[in-house]
Amino acid sequence: MKRIGRFMLLLSVCLSLLAYIAGSSNTCPANLEAKCGDDSSDDWKGEFFPDIPKIKYEGPTSKNPLAYKWYNAEEVILGKKMKDWFRFSVAFWHTFRGTGADPFGAPTKSWPWEDGTNSVAMAKRRMRAHFEFINKLGVNRWCFHDRDIAPDANTLSETNANLDQVVELAKELQEGTDIRPLWGTAQLFLHPRYMHGAATSSELGVYAYAAAQVKKALEVTHYLGGENYVFWGGREGYQTLLNTDMKKELDHLAAFLQAAVDYKKKIGFKGTLLIEPKPQEPTKHQYDWDAATSFAFLQKYGLTGEFKLNIECNHATLSGHSCHHELETSRINGLLGNIDANTGDPQIGWDTDQFLTDIAEATLVMLSVVRNGGLAPGGFNFDAKLRRESTDVEDLFIAHISGMDTLARGLRNVAKLNEDGSLTELVRKRYQSFDSEIGALIEAGKGDFETLEKKAMEWGEPTVSSGKQELAEMLFQSAL
Incomplete structure (x- = not known):
């Protein structure tokens, strides 16, 4: 009997080992010590999050960190399904390209599927991980920068070819699903050529290169069925006005944006063009300091009918406003198009891009969204990143679940306020x-x-x- 028992134990161990070996070729363990096996081909189709189930709604009493407590996608609140109020989107750059680095600290994260390269094969593997993440999270939108989903190359044509390969894979992964980009954009700030800005650069060659990059990004967004296209300002400003012709740069920028409008119409892209106010990233004289400054710029150059605003709550903090103030300024002027669902630290004075977890702030955000009648064709994208010390793969899910639940609680709170009516009546009486x-x-x-x-x-x-x-x-x- 002892021999039989030992044999059965040995057999069990062998079967487990065989199962592990077989499984190791098509799973990607969710820890930093393990890698996705030796297969580095760009058509690797394994599972990247084998230990993460599809995230489901379990209600407020659930203690499961991998479940929604407040966000119930199909539940109707104030006449719309929750998923239609939010139109949640996963931001590719922070979620799949975030390293945990900050101005004073080295990277702290390297996900199991990463091989340390910025190759096209790695970009494709990363895209597959991205789509598995979206599916398990239960959302159907994503957003991207061109240079984050595909690597730069030695020439513009080679870079475009890299982008085309990755975009074809994204198109393939979208087939048979309702997943589409909420928006796309061109990354016009990281490369040294953009140190003076892109459309505001003093160099004509840079201006032309930026135009070519936006042209391609618009085409890609249109091809993937994107609903919006965002212009990220950031470097479109100046630290000093001593060596700057501000009027010339604003004129050039307006011409650039008008050319984008013209090309959008030429290719039949029906999406909304968005401008994102980006104060102190890293400049202090900007056309897009806040919602009001952006509105003034659009008015001056006759672009108000062509653009709306993408409001980031963290940027509201940097501009000296609350997120609610920026949303209301945009809404009142008919410019509220999309929201970057994040928050910042008012004491740090930098873009910390934290996931929104403040219930009061989320309620104020949703007050504006409800007053706006929703955001479609815009939505909420999580321009937010894990804290430097959060290094487990499951933290990616937990952070998004927390952010989605926070905004869902905000919406539920707005429904309570509307049902009670006391706050609305107080405001009415004040102006009676x-x-x-x-x-x-x-x-x-x-x-x-x-x-x-x-x-x-x-x-x-x-x-x-x-x-x-x-x-x-x-x-x-x-x-x-």
């Missing part, structure tokens, strides 16, 4: 003196000074009511 004949004239733009002077004489010293600020805050907090 305008619910009069004279008030209606003013709001119609017909309140002339002569009439108002006559009324002021007639009414005497006005009575000023309390703004009830603390009550407003109490009502808001009661919904959190």
